[in-house]
Structure formats: structure tokens, C-alpha cells
Amino acid sequence: MSAQGFSFSQAHLREIATDILKYAKKRGASACSTDVSEGFGQSVAVRKGEVDTIEYNRDKGVGVTVYLGQQRGYASTSDFSKAALKATVDAALSIARFTAPDPCAGLADAALMAKDCPDLDLCHPWNIGVDEAIALARRCEEAAFAVSPKITNSEGANTSIQQAHFVSANSHGFVGGYASTRHGLSCSVIAGEGDGMQREYWYDSRRDAADLMPAEDIGRIAGERALARLGAKKIRTCEVPVIFEAQLAVALIGNFVQAVSGxxxxxxxxxxxxxxxxxxxxxxxxxxxxxxLKKAFGSSPFDNEGVATRDREVVVDGVLQGYFLSAYSARKLGMQTTGNAGGSHNLRVSAGEDDLPALLRRMDRGLLVTELLGHGVNYVTGDYSRGAAGFWVEKGRIKHAVEEVTIAGNLRDMFRGIVAVGNDALPRGAKHCGSLLIDRMKVAGR
Structure with missing residues (x-):
């Protein structure tokens, strides 16, 4: 794959998008938007030193949304031939004709369209062959096994390479698009034997492979985390402070985004x-x-509707300053889009001064959560209940691993009960948040 590139140029994608808009107008659409995309990738998995899987993917697609006044229709295809593109527009128009009018339907306001599309440095092709990808995964797994003889098995190490580009356009005259990459390394291993086995993993993901953690570090961390889980115990039911490790804290921020989305x-x-x-x-x-932000996963000069994105403060001193709205949801609420059709863009939770050890000392006694299980979040009430594993903390120090507990509370109380935000945010996703110390949650054990 390393020698291969896109089958279609950005100019070709723009030509397809422009032809779709022209044809939709010719067929009577009052407005139209389209997305044309192409992507390819390679994934190599190694388990116990042997190649487990080698996978390639190559995809392309076109999505077309048309409006007949306030009647909306959508259709898609993976066929880029002119006949297929025309048929897709016709299918979308046919659907629109049988759709009830919606007073909130339509493109975002023309004045809000992105005019400038700065280069955000999102595309860094990784010219790596299969043999080299296999070697990286092997080094990653070998580093995990080297941690201790107690690392007894492996679920595998993986090297992943993804590259894509797209063009979005609509009948306001907006046309924009860019290429992007996402590369990753991961490792998952098992420590111990029999009923005492514990599984753990670690990974890193970046736009630019040059920014990835060394394969040996990823494997070592996976091995050390699995080793630390050995001897996990159940604990008695209690109400104590809880720390969500940084990689789990971002899920709480995701819960917040869901709750304040249009x-x-x-x-x-x-x-x-x-x-x-x-x-x-x-x-x-x-x-x-x-x-x-350059190279970041949540970066984009415009949202899924072509609306220009902008910096903003969502929460200041705990007070909510803005929702996450698309044009449609904004109209439903009598507000204006926030440029978040398709989701949020690079959320950064302001960090405090404490690293994780300092948060443990501040907590003194409680539970450090390093794994969550299940999906027990009720967004209507805010009730939160999930299976968890991690470590019991006494006098600010980890005492032993914990398994088979449930943590419960209400997100409203949990958010207001955040005592501190750690400075240990991981740079591998579109949401950055350090470990979160929450004043009190119910921990259900034995």
C-alpha cells in the first residue's frame, strides 16, 4: 500500500461534486449538498510473534442531500460513474417528493459558509511496507513480554495506517475538502494464569507516524498495566472519592457533549x-x-454543513457558555448553528497542576478507575452506572488492584463534584482531558 495513492485527485472529487449540484438544480432541486470521499488503509496484526491478519481496505462514496422547498431527500452510492451519480440524485429527489415538509429543513445560512480553508497539516502519509509494519507490531509485543515472565499470553499487537480525502459542496457556492491520515500502534496482553489472569492494553494514534510513541514503549506500558492488575480483589460497597484515569475521563466529557448537543x-x-x-x-x-489546531484529530476549517468553525469557550469556571448545534437543531431551538454539524472539534479541558500521583495523594482514600464496562448512562435523568476495575487507594498510595465493582452516581452531581483535573491528558484523540478526581460516588462491591 505504501506505493499506492488515491485513485481520484481532489480536482476530480470537486468535479464530481460540482456536476452533482448542477444536475440536482437542473432536475428541480431548490437546494443540494453533497460529500464525495475516498479512503484506503492497511492493518497488520501479530500474535505471539506470528502474523495473525493482514487487512487492506479501499473505499469511496458519494452522499447527496436535496431539498424541494422544505422537503428533504438523501441517497448515496459507491459508484462514481456519471450514470450512477445522476441516478443517485434522482433517487434523493424521489425520496424528497414523498417526505413531509419540515420547517427547519434546509442548508445552513449562506453567510455562515467557510470562505477560507487554512491548511491544518492533517495529512501525513506513512510510507511503510507490510514487512516493516509486521516488524513494528512484533517489537511492540516483544516489549510487553519482556516486562515479566508473568506476562503469559497475548491478544496481539497491531500496526494501522489510514488515509482519506473528501470534498463537500452545496448550492450556496461552498466547496471545500482536504486529505487526512490516522495511524496507530496497539498492544494487548494477558498476565497470570487460570482464574487470576488479567488483560490490559495500550495504544497510540496520531496524524503523523513520526509522532507515535515508540513501539517498545507501547508494549512495555501494556505489559506493566497487565502486571499491576494481578491479585485484583473485590471490595465492600462504599461511598468514596473516585479518580477517572485520563483515557477514561474523556468519556465523561463525551457524555457532557451528548447532553448539550442539539x-x-x-x-x-x-x-x-x-x-x-x-x-x-x-x-x-x-x-x-x-x-x-495543526495535526489534531478534531481539526477542520468547516463542519459537515460547510459552516466555518471557530475557537470558543464552551465552559468557563464551570458555567456552560454554549451548546453544540447544527443548522437543523439550531432552528428547532430558535438559535444559530455553532458549527458543530458532525460533532465537536478538539475539546480541551483546562488542566490543573497535579499529575496522577498528586491526585492520588489529594484523594487520600478511594478508587482509581482504569477500566469501564457496559453503557449505563441515562441521558434523560443523568443517572450513571457502569462496571469498573482499577485500584484501591489508601493514604494516597495504590494498595491493590480492584475488580468486579460497579460505580454509580448522577452525571449532574459528578460534574459539579469534580475536585481537580490532572495535567496528564493523552494527545491521541479529539478530546483532551487529564484524570478527573470526583468528590464522591457509590462503589458497589461485595
């Missing part, structure tokens, strides 16, 4: 209804949105 709000299926300007988090929490 779809949840206009459907009245959120525990944070009418929360704008209200104290949602404790005063130690600030959340910013930074769509134009």
Missing part, C-alpha cells in the same frame, strides 16, 4: 435542558473548543 436538547432527552449560563461543572473546570 439533537438531545430539541428532543428534550437531556438532563442538561435549558442549562445555558448555568453552573454545570465545578468552578475548576473550563472547556474550550479549538477547531484549527
Amino acid at each position: 439533537g438531545s436538547l430539541y428532543r428534550k432527552s437531556s438532563f442538561l435542558l435549558d442549562s445555558l449560563g448555568q453552573q454545570v461543572f465545578s468552578p475548576v473546570v473550563g472547556i474550550s473548543e479549538r477547531p484549527h
Whole structure:
């Protein structure tokens, strides 16, 4: 794959998008938007030193949304021939004709379209052959086994390479697109034997493979984490402070985003209804949105509707400053889009001064959560209940591993009960948040 590139140029994708808009107008559409994309990738998995799988993917697609006034229709295809593209537009128009008018349907306002599309440095092809990808995965796994003889088995190490590009266009005259990459290394191993076995993993993912953690470090961390889980115990039911490790803390921020996103709000299926300007988090929490960070996974000069993205403060001193809205959800709420059709863009939770050891000392006694199981989040009420594993902490130090517990609370109380945000955020996703110390949660054990 390393010698291969895209089958279609950006100019060709733009030509396809432009032809679709012209044909839709010719066929009577009052407005139209389209997305044309292509991607390819390679994934290599190694288990116990042997090649387990080698996978290649190559995909392309076109999505077309048309409007007949306020009637909307959508159709898609993976065939880029002119006949197939015309048939897709016709299919979308046919659907629109049988769709009830929706007063909130339509393109985002023309004045909000992105005019400039700065280069955000999102595409870094990784010219690596299969043999080299296999060698990297092997080094990763070997480093995990080298941690201790107690690392007894492996679920595998993986090298992943992905590259894609797209063009979005609509009948307001907006046309924009760019190429991007996502590369990763991961390792998952098992420590111990019999009923005492424990599984752990570690991974890194970046736009630029040059920024990835060394394969040996990823494997070593996976091995050390698995080793630390040996001898895990059940604990008695209690109410104690809880720390969500950084890689899990981002999931809590994801819960927040879901609760203050337009779809949840206009459907009245959120525990944070009418929360704008209200104290949602404790005063130690600030959340910013930074769509134009170079090389970041959540970066984009425009959202899925072509609306220009911009920096903003979402939460200041715990107070909610803005929702996450598309044009449609904004109209449903009588507001204006925030440029978040398709989701948030690079959320950054302001960090405190404490690293994880300092947070443990501040907590003194409680539970450090390093794994979550299940999906027990009720966005209507905010009730939160998930299976968990991690470590019991006494006098600010880890005492032993913990397994088979459930942590429970309410997200409203959990957000307001955040005592501190760690400075240990991981740079591998679109949401950056350090470990979170929450003042009190119920931990259900034996």
C-alpha cells in the first residue's frame, strides 16, 4: 500500500461534486449538498510473534442531500460513474417528493459558509511496507513480554495506517475538502494464569507516524498495566472519592457533549435542558473548543454543513457558555448553528497542576478507575452506572488492584463534584482531558 495513492485527485472529487449540484438544480432541486470521499488503509496484526491478519481496505462514496422547498431527500452510492451519480440524485429527489415538509429543513445560512480553508497539516502519509509494519507490531509485543515472565499470553499487537480525502459542496457556492491520515500502534496482553489472569492494553494514534510513541514503549506500558492488575480483589460497597484515569475521563466529557448537543436538547432527552449560563461543572473546570489546531484529530476549517468553525469557550469556571448545534437543531431551538454539524472539534479541558500521583495523594482514600464496562448512562435523568476495575487507594498510595465493582452516581452531581483535573491528558484523540478526581460516588462491591 505504501506505493499506492488515491485513485481520484481532489480536482476530480470537486468535479464530481460540482456536476452533482448542477444536475440536482437542473432536475428541480431548490437546494443540494453533497460529500464525495475516498479512503484506503492497511492493518497488520501479530500474535505471539506470528502474523495473525493482514487487512487492506479501499473505499469511496458519494452522499447527496436535496431539498424541494422544505422537503428533504438523501441517497448515496459507491459508484462514481456519471450514470450512477445522476441516478443517485434522482433517487434523493424521489425520496424528497414523498417526505413531509419540515420547517427547519434546509442548508445552513449562506453567510455562515467557510470562505477560507487554512491548511491544518492533517495529512501525513506513512510510507511503510507490510514487512516493516509486521516488524513494528512484533517489537511492540516483544516489549510487553519482556516486562515479566508473568506476562503469559497475548491478544496481539497491531500496526494501522489510514488515509482519506473528501470534498463537500452545496448550492450556496461552498466547496471545500482536504486529505487526512490516522495511524496507530496497539498492544494487548494477558498476565497470570487460570482464574487470576488479567488483560490490559495500550495504544497510540496520531496524524503523523513520526509522532507515535515508540513501539517498545507501547508494549512495555501494556505489559506493566497487565502486571499491576494481578491479585485484583473485590471490595465492600462504599461511598468514596473516585479518580477517572485520563483515557477514561474523556468519556465523561463525551457524555457532557451528548447532553448539550442539539439533537438531545430539541428532543428534550437531556438532563442538561435549558442549562445555558448555568453552573454545570465545578468552578475548576473550563472547556474550550479549538477547531484549527495543526495535526489534531478534531481539526477542520468547516463542519459537515460547510459552516466555518471557530475557537470558543464552551465552559468557563464551570458555567456552560454554549451548546453544540447544527443548522437543523439550531432552528428547532430558535438559535444559530455553532458549527458543530458532525460533532465537536478538539475539546480541551483546562488542566490543573497535579499529575496522577498528586491526585492520588489529594484523594487520600478511594478508587482509581482504569477500566469501564457496559453503557449505563441515562441521558434523560443523568443517572450513571457502569462496571469498573482499577485500584484501591489508601493514604494516597495504590494498595491493590480492584475488580468486579460497579460505580454509580448522577452525571449532574459528578460534574459539579469534580475536585481537580490532572495535567496528564493523552494527545491521541479529539478530546483532551487529564484524570478527573470526583468528590464522591457509590462503589458497589461485595
